[in-house]
Amino acid sequence: MREVAVVGVGCTRFGELWNRSLRDLVVEAGIEALEDCGVGGEEIDALFVGNMSSGQFTKQEHIGCLIADYAGLASFHIPSVRVEGACASGGLAMHQAFLAVASGYYDVVVAAGVEKMTDVSTEDATDALAAASDREWEGFAGATFPGLYAMIARLHMHRYGTTREQLALVSVKNHANAVHNPKAQYRRNVSVEDVLNSPIVADPLRVLDCSPITDGAAAVVLAPLDIASEYTDTPIRVKASACATSTISLHDREDITTLDATKEAAKRAYSMAHISPADVDIAEVHDCFTIAEICAIEDLGFCAKGEGGKMTEDGETEIGGKIPVNTSGGLKACGHPVGATGIKQIVEVVQQLRGEAGKRQVDGAELALTHNVGGSGGTAVVHILSR
Amino acid sequence: MSVPMFWREIPSRYNLSGSRCTMCGAYHYPARNICPKCRRSGKIEPYNFGGTGEVVTYTVVNTPAKRFEKYTPYILAIIKLDEGPKITAQLVCEPEDVKIGMRVRAVFRKMGESGERGIIYYGTKFVPA
Numbered sequence: 074m075r076e077v078a079v080v081g082v083g084c085t086r087f088g089e090l091w092n093r094s095l096r097d098l099v100v101e102a103g104i105e106a107l108e109d110c111g112v113g114g115e116e117i118d119a120l121f122v123g124n125m126s127s128g129q130f131t132k133q134e135h136i137g138c139l140i141a142d143y144a145g146l147a148s149f150h151i152p153s154v155r156v157e158g159a160c161a162s163g164g165l166a167m168h169q170a171f172l173a174v175a176s177g178y179y180d181v182v183v184a185a186g187v188e189k190m191t192d193v194s195t196e197d198a199t200d201a202l203a204a205a206s207d208r209e210w211e212g213f214a215g216a217t218f219p220g221l222y223a224m225i226a227r228l229h230m231h232r233y234g235t236t237r238e239q240l241a242l243v244s245v246k247n248h249a250n251a252v253h254n255p256k257a258q259y260r261r262n263v264s265v266e267d268v269l270n271s272p273i274v275a276d277p278l279r280v281l282d283c284s285p286i287t288d289g290a291a292a293v294v295l296a297p298l299d300i301a302s303e304y305t306d307t308p309i310r311v312k313a314s315a316c317a318t319s320t321i322s323l324h325d326r327e328d329i330t331t332l333d334a335t336k337e338a339a340k341r342a343y344s345m346a347h348i349s350p351a352d353v354d355i356a357e358v359h360d361c362f363t364i365a366e367i368c369a370i371e372d373l374g375f376c377a378k379g380e381g382g383k384m385t386e387d388g389e390t391e392i393g394g395k396i397p398v399n400t401s402g403g404l405k406a407c408g409h410p411v412g413a414t415g416i417k418q419i420v421e422v423v424q425q426l427r428g429e430a431g432k433r434q435v436d437g438a439e440l441a442l443t444h445n446v447g448g449s450g451g452t453a454v455v456h457i458l459s460r
Numbered sequence: 461m462s463v464p465m466f467w468r469e470i471p472s473r474y475n476l477s478g479s480r481c482t483m484c485g486a487y488h489y490p491a492r493n494i495c496p497k498c499r500r501s502g503k504i505e506p507y508n509f510g511g512t513g514e515v516v517t518y519t520v521v522n523t524p525a526k527r528f529e530k531y532t533p534y535i536l537a538i539i540k541l542d543e544g545p546k547i548t549a550q551l552v553c554e555p556e557d558v559k560i561g562m563r564v565r566a567v568f569r570k571m572g573e574s575g576e577r578g579i580i581y582y583g584t585k586f587v588p589a
């Protein structure tokens with residue numbers, strides 16, 4: 074296998090972008106990534122695009138072709154493949170792009186992610202997202218995603234004494250980080266009281282515990298490390314790319330509070346990068362709900378199982394803490410265009426490792442981890458990148 | 461959920477019928493064709509669950525899934541059946557009466573109706589035992 078580097082990154086503004094279509098968004102992110110590294114369309118060997126559900130959100134499938142076409146690449150006839158793994162679609166697209174370059178089959182590959190979610194009502198968007206759970210054996214009973222994560226939260230609180238305030242602090246931290254991210258959907262602070270007083274979605278989770286419905290796209294350009302300096306002065310190495318699956322239904326997991334796909338993907342990634350969790354300087358984790366960030370920092374090995382609430386309360390995951398988590402604002406405050414999220418996480422850590430993250434820059438960040446989850450934990454993707 | 465999609469799983473939904481692996485003794489709900497423990501060496505036979513179990517965790521859903529607007533708020537739970545498998549189902553009782561570890565039993569209930577076609581869905585919910 075060849076070593077692989079990220080040479081260019083791009084990301085649209087995240088938010089309710091009613092005047093922008095799916096193709097507008099992904100082309101904008103792609104152009105930004107190509108301009109970031111001076112790669113021309115004729116140099117692209119392949120495109121992988123993460124997207125959960127363009128069919129349900131916009132009634133458009135076959136978007137691999139659509140995107141290559143609207144990126145002006147139809148005359149090059151490049152391979153363009155859509156990758157789907159629910160909310161982990163972006164991470165999986167990155168994984169496929171990594172494999173394509175590492176194997177030596179392609180040299181310059183674009184990994185993109187996009188979701189256009191606001192062309193349908195919130196009710197229809199929620200229903201589309203429910204397709205990431207087991208529609209027949211969870212959805213039929215009335216399960217929603219907030220409902221599934223609420224059941225994780227309830228048991229976590231019961232078993233480990235995790236408090237409602239500790240959950241709220243995840244949202245408070247991620248909103249505070251998003252204030253300094255020009256691409257974020259919600260660039261405003263919230264307080265613990267704001268979270269605790271927001272309407273209940275599925276007890277104990279409230280509106281401000283939940284990631285929003287978002288439009289957005291992100292893209293990165295990958296190249297073999299040995300020629301990366303032709304494109305950029307600051308290539309970022311992809312030291313590990315790992316993914317894992319588990320049961321699609323939450324109820325089929327041995328431990329409801331552990332995302333074993335996360336644990337397994339992390340184990341593989343640490344082994345591939347020859348590092349331990351303690352070596353990680355910064356992480357972008359999948360905080361689709363506040364409880365999800367707490368489970369993630371435990372399952373990734375940043376703290377012991379059950380200690381995630383305390384680690385958050387102690388400020389260890391804030392910028393300036395032991396391991397800053399979700400400097401972008403996370404899914405909660407930066408926004409969660411589901412197929413784009415896994416790629417946006419890569420964009421964020423590349424900017425951090427290059428020292429280009431502005432007011433949210435973590436000093437001296439050298440080793441970064443990204444963690445992208447599909448559904449309630451049926452799929453997990455972990456990447457490790459370094460300067 | 462379309463009519464065939466619902467209809468073909470009626471035995472499982474109405475009677476809690478699943479399967480059991482004669483090789484390792486594991487129970488599955490819903491029925492599986494391959495035992496997750498023994499994989500292809502397992503021999504699978506049908507099994508009807510007794511319908512008793514306990515609450516592993518639960519939530520009260522305020523923002524409902526489609527088709528459940530009329531029933532909101534409703535209690536959604538993960539129930540561990542006495543034979544071993546866990547199942548996601550609604551609990552019919554007062555939210556303040558639910559406790560983790562509480563004993564429950566299965567009952568046959570209306571699960572909602574499809575707006576466009578007026579189809580009524582039935583299935584299994586749980587009540588305190």
Ligand SMILES: [Zn+2]
Nearest residue numbers: 481484495498
């Ligand atoms: Zn078996």
